[in-house]
Amino acid sequence: MGTHISKAVPGRLYILAAAVMWSTSGLFTKTSLFDDWPLEERGLLMAFWRALFAGLLLAPAIRRPRMNWKLAPMAGCFAVMSVAYLNAVTMNTAANAIWLQSTAPLWIFIYTLILLRTPPKRRDAAPLTFCALGLGIILFYEFTSPAAGNSSAISSGAANFSSMGVAYGLVAGACYGAVVMFIRSLRSENVVWLVAVNHLFTAAVLAPFVIYLDRWPDIATYHGAAQLLVLAGFGLFQMGLPYLLFMRGLQRISGQEASLIALLEPVLVPAWVFFVLGNTETQWWTLVGGCLILTGLVIRYWPKRGSAAPL
Numbered sequence: 001m002g003t004h005i006s007k008a009v010p011g012r013l014y015i016l017a018a019a020v021m022w023s024t025s026g027l028f029t030k031t032s033l034f035d036d037w038p039l040e041e042r043g044l045l046m047a048f049w050r051a052l053f054a055g056l057l058l059a060p061a062i063r064r065p066r067m068n069w070k071l072a073p074m075a076g077c078f079a080v081m082s083v084a085y086l087n088a089v090t091m092n093t094a095a096n097a098i099w100l101q102s103t104a105p106l107w108i109f110i111y112t113l114i115l116l117r118t119p120p121k122r123r124d125a126a127p128l129t130f131c132a133l134g135l136g137i138i139l140f141y142e143f144t145s146p147a148a149g150n151s152s153a154i155s156s157g158a159a160n161f162s163s164m165g166v167a168y169g170l171v172a173g174a175c176y177g178a179v180v181m182f183i184r185s186l187r188s189e190n191v192v193w194l195v196a197v198n199h200l201f202t203a204a205v206l207a208p209f210v211i212y213l214d215r216w217p218d219i220a221t222y223h224g225a226a227q228l229l230v231l232a233g234f235g236l237f238q239m240g241l242p243y244l245l246f247m248r249g250l251q252r253i254s255g256q257e258a259s260l261i262a263l264l265e266p267v268l269v270p271a272w273v274f275f276v277l278g279n280t281e282t283q284w285w286t287l288v289g290g291c292l293i294l295t296g297l298v299i300r301y302w303p304k305r306g307s308a309a310p311l
Contacts, residue, residue: 011252015261018242018249023268025098028234029089030273033227041213043087043168046234048206051082053235054243055199058192061244065193074182074194075201081175082202084168092165093283095270096138099290100169102266105297106131107177130296134289141285142166191247199239263297266290 028050034042081101088097109128112118143163179198186194217231218224250258270286 008253011249011258012261014245014249015253015258016264018246019262019264020268021237021242021245022239022262023265024238024272025234026089026269026273027276028230028238029086031230033223033230037215039090041215042090043085044083044206044209045213045215046090046231047079047082047086048203048210049231050086050235050239051079051199051202051206053232054240055196055203055235057236057240058196058199058243061192062190062196063192064190066189068186068189070182070186071194071197074179074186075198076205077175077178077182078198079202079205081172081179083206084175085172088165088169088172090165091168092142093270093286095266095273095286095290096142096166096283097169097172098266098269099134099138099286099293100166101172101176102290102293102297103131103135103170103173104177104180106135107174108180111177111181127296127299130292130299134292134294134296136289137285137292138289139166141283192244195243195247263294266294 029042029046034046037045085097085101088100106128109124143166183194216224217227219228246258246262267290
């Protein structure tokens with residue numbers, strides 16, 4: 001028993017550290033360093049740099065790489081998810097973006113029902129209901145409230161950008177769910193290999209668009225050098241290292257417990273933006289909807305007493 005506890009403690013700390021690092025996405029996307037990048041291009045540009053630096057970090061850790069046809073659709077969904085999520089963050093609030101992406105369990109339920117024709121389990125009913133209610137509240141007030149488009153990052157056409165941000169958030173959640181489905185079907189493959197493929201493929205797909213936009217950090221200037229440094233930190237600190245920590249934690253604790261600890265991420269995203277950047281853009285309906293989604297996920301993944309949680 002003592003050995004099990006001693007093995008679980010570092011695993012929980014690994015997952016906790018990964019969740020905290022993932023939650024810093026809003027700090028990178030909301031920084032004023034990138035205000036000179038057009039809002040409609042910013043998400044794509046940041047997705048490219050984040051994926052590039054994260055992939056380069058993970059590449060040396062790859063072991064036993066094997067080709068599989070499922071790698072292509074998985075990486076494609078991951079690329080779309082990355083761009084959609086960062087567009088959602090830049091065009092709407094960081095809180096809305098992360099909560100909309102956290103609806104992935106709803107999308108997984110839909111995919112499982114339609115593609116695998118697997119009926120829902122009784123234990124999934126309450127969590128899915130809470131997630132649906134939370135999503136419904138966020139969407140209703142985002143599209144009907146005149147205050148929905150007041151993001152400080154947007155000076156004109158705020159309502160239109162806000163609505164686009166919500167749409168991007170939904171796409172991010174749908175693609176995130178698809179990525180999870182593919183990773184589950186590829187669980188016999190090396191995890192670092194799968195994660196590195198996702199990021200490097202994303203960078204490769206976005207590279208032509210970045211070249212076309214021809215917008216690069218000018219490292220000859222202090223501003224450009226600072227941009228490149230922040231982008232490197234975005235890829236290494238917010239994406240690459242957390243994935244490595246998360247995978248190491250999964251070797252020591254169950255997947256259910258890891259998922260529960262990782263729910264700290266959507267809670268911390270708006271907190272970081274508020275306390276570090278002083279951004280108070282989070283609306284009440286985002287807090288209410290987010291709490292409902294979080295409640296549903298906690299209900300779903302809270303370990304049952306006396307039962308062995310699957311890895």
